[in-house]
Amino acid sequence: MAIGESQLDSDGPSEDVDAQFGWRYTFGKVMQDTTARWGLYVVAFVLLVSAYTLIDSNLSRLTFGAVSDFAAAEALPIFEHPERIPPPGEIDGNVPPAFHPDGTLSHPLGTDPDGRDYFTRIVYGAQVSVSVGIVSTMIGFVGGTIIGAVSGFYGGRVDDILMRIVEIIYAIPPLILIIVFIVFVSGGTPDIRYAVIGVGITFIPIFARIIRSEVLSVREMDYIEAARASGVKNRNIILRHVIPNSFAPVLVYASLQIGVTILVVAGLSFLGFGAQPPTPDWGQMLNVSHGYMHSNVWLSIWPGVAILVTIMGFNLFGDGLQDALDPRIND
Template sequence: MTAQEIKVTTEKAGMAIEPAIRAPWMEGMQRLLRQKTAIFGLIIVCILLLTALLAPLLAPYDPVAPDLPSRLQAPSATHFLGTDELGRDILSRIIYGSRISIQVGLLAVGISLIFGTFLGAISGYFGGKLDMAIMRVIDIVMAFPYILLAIAITAMLGPGLNNAMIAIGVVGIPIYARVVRGAVLSVKEMEYIEAAKVSGCGSLRIIMKHVLPNCLAPLIVQATLGIGTAILDAAGLSFLGLGAQPPTPEWGIMLNKGKDVMNIAPWVIMFPGIAILFTVLGFNLLGDGLRDALDPRLRNNN
């Protein structure tokens, strides 16, 4: 193929790229809406988001103000989910805890996504010794148990919600780096990438404009699944005393404090656990649905 033919091919590709990308995404969304489990997950996620946004309007009581005369009351018309060991309304604390969970999930996944995408893109695109060096570091990081590495990083930085988010984000970087690298290795062999190189596009422009846009599907799926995992990990770190600190209305803290009175007031630990369960379930179902909808290899099965 001559340089002139390649230039013509690039121009045609540029004119056709938007419809070509839009059509699969529209088909993917239609397949997603046909999956009942994915819709159920989407409903859970939407409820969680609305709860977090409208927390001041939905919460009937102050989530941090103690009310000792009302301590360890069972669920009733006054306190729908009961009260904890300090008399605080559990429903109000769960509602405000949804804000923290969403914050942790989005920021932790954002850290993993940004740095993981950067490392995976340059590793997959340039290859060679750079690829080998980055992947060996990734392999070393992934050799450590995920939660233990998060605990170690949080312990070094010090207890706190922000440090917990950083730790969860850091330990998630290798996952996104591998996902992006695999996608880039496949995309960079396409003809339109070669056409872009011949037409004079620099490496950065090719990566940002041609390579990464075609790697979005696996990234979106991994990020959706990753939010649920990050929320669960943050609750685990808070349960161990390394994440959010009292009196913050965080679900992991509620489980930690509730374990001491679970024999006489099981609702103190039961309802925060249910909140974590449905939140993680919602993101996992939505992520699985997105994977099935956006993966071209599964189109014939939907």
């Protein structure tokens, strides 16, 4: 069907065309794709677990000390305190995954070398891995969007200066840049917060280049020229017209980049530049487990599976979101 036939009708624009935009249409397209739908299920589950563990690990701060941290975990029979190291003799370390003889779950994923329940630490590790993945991506997303939009809209000398800065950052190997940033800012005491900021900075050039390429085409549109002719300030044109109409590819890339960020931060924790003990973190758990690869292989399997499933969920959802927002893909 031709475009004119689909849009023109005796009663006005067709409902089919009117429905071809908005979050409902995008969500419907994602749900129609089986792999994207399962990716969305995984992402939703991981986000729910992360939200629960994030709240539970900050109860003392949220309640001004009235409730201690990890109170909800200790109240549930399947969870223990994820950071408390049991006293000698209470729980053995490196217990293999098993069920309790009486039929109840007892350390279903085993214990770590310090005797802490591995299932609890895997669950609570989600809040660190996912939250830092989202925050790092948002830093790169916001910073790159601002730089790319300003650079592409104004062009000329502004574009040259901003893009040269972006290219300098982009030319430095990301891992080296992140580690140097962490060491410089932390004063030799690595912290997950510095790792989050460092990873976010390395993503700014990528987002800036994507949004700039979109803005270069959007700024030539008739409605941009009409806004300029109407006397609308450049700042308002960028915020209200340029960025919203250049948003789709950046949003898709951001959803895919969250999985990459989780993997990068886990790698930093594995190298000792991310989360520090006793914080439950999947990368830090892999760092501890590599010394037990031959005797207790499950210590490496469970955090590795958690990272794999989470990244796969974000990637599948991102692919489905890209298909839903790509106007070249026909129904």
